[in-house]
Amino acid sequence: MSDKKPLLSFNDVHVEVEGKEVVRGVTLTINAGETHAIMGPNGSGKSSLSQALMGHPSYAITRGEAFLKGESILDMDPDERSRAGLFLAFQYPLAIPGVTVANFMRSALQSHRGKDADMSDFRKLFKAEMNALGIDHVFATRYLNEGFSGGEKKRIEILQMAMLQPSVAILDETDSGLDIDALKTVAEGINRFHNDNNGILLVTHYQRLLNYVKPDYVHVMKAGHLVKSGGPELALELEDRGYDWVVGEEENQKVEV
Amino acid sequence: MATNTTTDNPIRELNSPALERGPLWIRDLRKASLESFNTTPVPPRGLHLWRYTDPEKFLLKNDVIDTAFGEHFDQAEEVELKHFEDGTLAGLVIDNGGRQIDVRLSGDLAQMGVVVMPLSEAIESHRELVEKHLYQTVNNTTGKFEAMNGALWNDGIFVYIPDNKTVERPIHLLREAGRANSAAFPRLLVVVGQNAEVTLVDEYAGGAPSTEDGFAYCNAVVELIGGQDSRTRYISLQRQGQGTISYLTHRARIAKGATMLTVPFAFGGSISKQNFGVNLNGEGANSKMVGLLFGTGRQHFDNHTMHHHSVGQTFSDIDFKVVLRDKARSAYTGLIRIDHSAKTCEAYQENRNLLLNRGTRAETIPELEILNEDVSCSHGATVGPLDEMEVFYLMARGIAREEAVRMIVSGYVRSTITMAPEDLQERLSAVIADRLGDL
Numbered sequence: 061m062s063d064k065k066p067l068l069s070f071n072d073v074h075v076e077v078e079g080k081e082v083v084r085g086v087t088l089t090i091n092a093g094e095t096h097a098i099m100g101p102n103g104s105g106k107s108s109l110s111q112a113l114m115g116h117p118s119y120a121i122t123r124g125e126a127f128l129k130g131e132s133i134l135d136m137d138p139d140e141r142s143r144a145g146l147f148l149a150f151q152y153p154l155a156i157p158g159v160t161v162a163n164f165m166r167s168a169l170q171s172h173r174g175k176d177a178d179m180s181d182f183r184k185l186f187k188a189e190m191n192a193l194g195i196d197h198v199f200a201t202r203y204l205n206e207g208f209s210g211g212e213k214k215r216i217e218i219l220q221m222a223m224l225q226p227s228v229a230i231l232d233e234t235d236s237g238l239d240i241d242a243l244k245t246v247a248e249g250i251n252r253f254h255n256d257n258n259g260i261l262l263v264t265h266y267q268r269l270l271n272y273v274k275p276d277y278v279h280v281m282k283a284g285h286l287v288k289s290g291g292p293e294l295a296l297e298l299e300d301r302g303y304d305w306v307v308g309e310e311e312n313q314k315v316e317v
Numbered sequence: 318m319a320t321n322t323t324t325d326n327p328i329r330e331l332n333s334p335a336l337e338r339g340p341l342w343i344r345d346l347r348k349a350s351l352e353s354f355n356t357t358p359v360p361p362r363g364l365h366l367w368r369y370t371d372p373e374k375f376l377l378k379n380d381v382i383d384t385a386f387g388e389h390f391d392q393a394e395e396v397e398l399k400h401f402e403d404g405t406l407a408g409l410v411i412d413n414g415g416r417q418i419d420v421r422l423s424g425d426l427a428q429m430g431v432v433v434m435p436l437s438e439a440i441e442s443h444r445e446l447v448e449k450h451l452y453q454t455v456n457n458t459t460g461k462f463e464a465m466n467g468a469l470w471n472d473g474i475f476v477y478i479p480d481n482k483t484v485e486r487p488i489h490l491l492r493e494a495g496r497a498n499s500a501a502f503p504r505l506l507v508v509v510g511q512n513a514e515v516t517l518v519d520e521y522a523g524g525a526p527s528t529e530d531g532f533a534y535c536n537a538v539v540e541l542i543g544g545q546d547s548r549t550r551y552i553s554l555q556r557q558g559q560g561t562i563s564y565l566t567h568r569a570r571i572a573k574g575a576t577m578l579t580v581p582f583a584f585g586g587s588i589s590k591q592n593f594g595v596n597l598n599g600e601g602a603n604s605k606m607v608g609l610l611f612g613t614g615r616q617h618f619d620n621h622t623m624h625h626h627s628v629g630q631t632f633s634d635i636d637f638k639v640v641l642r643d644k645a646r647s648a649y650t651g652l653i654r655i656d657h658s659a660k661t662c663e664a665y666q667e668n669r670n671l672l673l674n675r676g677t678r679a680e681t682i683p684e685l686e687i688l689n690e691d692v693s694c695s696h697g698a699t700v701g702p703l704d705e706m707e708v709f710y711l712m713a714r715g716i717a718r719e720e721a722v723r724m725i726v727s728g729y730v731r732s733t734i735t736m737a738p739e740d741l742q743e744r745l746s747a748v749i750a751d752r753l754g755d756l
């Protein structure tokens with residue numbers, strides 16, 4: 061284990077939303093170079109965990125710890141977490157009227173680089189990444205996510221990841237709403253981004269995306285718990301058999317009682 | 318009714334020389350207005366449109382003098398002079414409180430027969446037009462403070478666009494109110510001929526920058542006439558100093574097939590009460606209002622819009638946005654009136670109020686007087702804080718909270734700002750940036 065460099069690790073994380081505990085003690089470590097997938101049925105708490113890690117005000121981490129590159133993130137505001145190297149591609153990206161994609165991207169990158177940092181390479185970088193993701197340049201001057209299709213929103217999320225080059229990217233249902241061509245383009249974008257120095261956490265209901273982005277580890281989440289972990293073959297098994305057969309130790313115990 | 322309901326009569330004490338200005342027929346109109354002002358009681362607080370603002374505030378304090386102007390102090394003047402010189406503007410009028418009115422008009426406009434001149438001159442040279450329209454849409458019967466302007470306007474501006482003429486570039490009217498303890502009564506009459514087209518920016522600047530040395534007063538009246546098939550864009554920009562008590566009544570009447578875009582920006586004043594109204598008076602008339610109010614500090618705004626459909630097959634739409642921070646307040650009353658005989662009209666109204674912090678207050682009062690059933694009409698209003706989800710989304714990309722708020726608010730007002738001519742948008746954005754400067 062000594063050669064592995066933990067990027068994001070969390071331990072016994074509990075998340076509460078609207079007074080309800082929806083994540084109930086989740087532990088995971090993502091090392092540099094690794095891709096993990098959390099799969100699970102709808103409502104199992106995958107998005108809640110993702111949002112809470114990013115610092116969403118409605119999703120409170122009530123117990124446990126979380127570290128990004130060894131530093132606790134629990135007292136950080138979302139913008140600090142982002143600048144520290146954490147990224148979340150939203151399951152439902154919001155529309156921000158009147159704010160163009162280009163302006164937004166520029167502000168985000170400027171925030172990451174520092175207030176007075178040189179931004180003269182911005183246009184070139186931005187164009188190159190748009191090209192790579194097959195995003196028409198007209199999107200640069202459109203208002204962020206306003207009137208975008210589901211697929212367009214997801215591409216723009218990946219564009220943001222590519223521009224910001226985070227240490228750890230959590231991708232929440234990035235495959236949903238994509239047709240097969242878009243799925244391939246987005247998967248290529250993720251694979252291009254991934255290297256030995258960063259980590260990826262794919263959060264998904266289906267294993268579709270996993271055909272194109274190969275996870276090293278697959279975890280199954282049910283009712284707020286990670287109930288099973290395995291290699292990529294687990295995803296295929298889930299595809300075949302669904303989620304019902306997976307029963308965590310805790311649930312086993314409950315059954316016995 | 319009592320002949321004099323105000324105990325000490327501010328107008329008489331003011332003894333304004335304006336009362337004696339103009340030819341006899343104008344002096345008679347002024348006298349009638351004065352009489353009406355003196356005999357009309359101060360509106361009681363419960364009365365329509367006066368529930369949120371104390372009408373006494375708009376009566377001049379005894380020590381207010383009728384200031385002489387001539388001092389050029391607003392930086393907007395420099396910018397707009399440049400815009401005129403480089404040809405961005407077709408005309409520029411600098412109105413120093415009605416005391417001195419300087420008109421600049423590009424040569425081609427004069428050739429087209431476009432008239433932009435002090436009202437006092439137009440009364441002589443274009444008497445027929447002026448007599449036909451002045452005091453027609455705003456007069457004594459409108460209210461006490463409209464009568465006050467009707468008596469005391471010193472000089473105003475007259476704009477006339479002849480039939481079938483299109484003025485491509487904007488005409489900018491820059492009105493500068495006086496400093497503390499002064500009063501200004503700007504007046505504007507615009508007549509847009511048949512199938513004519515124009516963009517007017519009517520900017521109210523100057524005034525007292527703070528209440529430290531007392532209030533500055535400004536009471537303005539705007540009358541606009543849109544001829545058949547005419548196309549008018551009228552931008553009103555209120556950015557007077559925060560020690561100014563500001564009152565404005567605007568009425569437009571548009572004929573068959575005419576379109577009118579009214580874009581009020583309300584940024585200035587200590588107390589600002591504005592009333593924008595368009596009367597759709599011919600089939601196919603189309604009026605759109607897109608407003609933006611941004612209040613800071615302890616500013617108090619009371620805005621009213623009215624769409625009056627007096628003829629059938631007319632269309633109106635209002636989108637009035639409000640942003641408040643610090644302890645600013647706003648009351649917005651939006652009236653849609655559709656007459657009994659005005660069938661198959663469409664009328665829409667939306668008022669959104671964005672409150673940037675606790676301590677601000679916004680009221681929104683939709684009023685519908687729809688006197689026939691054969692119409693399509695909707696209205697909506699929201700009052701609330703920033704969407705924290707939007708803030709989170711931007712912060713999740715590394716953008717600090719204050720910057721995220723700035724971006725979201727700037728984005729929110731953007732669709733209104735883009736209704737203004739391009740050369741003005743930069744200044745409008747600067748006002749917004751300034752207001753969001755120290756969140």
Ligand SMILES: Nc1ncnc2c1ncn2[C@@H]1O[C@H](COP(=O)(O)OP(=O)(O)O)[C@@H](O)[C@H]1O
Nearest residue numbers: 077078082101102103104105106107108109118
């Ligand atoms: N904003 C919210 N308000 C109330 N309940 C929520 C909210 N977000 C999530 N939940 C609840 O938390 C549970 C987990 O939801 P979620 O994290 O979205 O699951 P998943 O992403 O695995 O589908 C569900 O019961 C859901 O209804």
Ligand SMILES: [Mg+2]
Nearest residue numbers: 106107151233
């Ligand atoms: Mg989810």
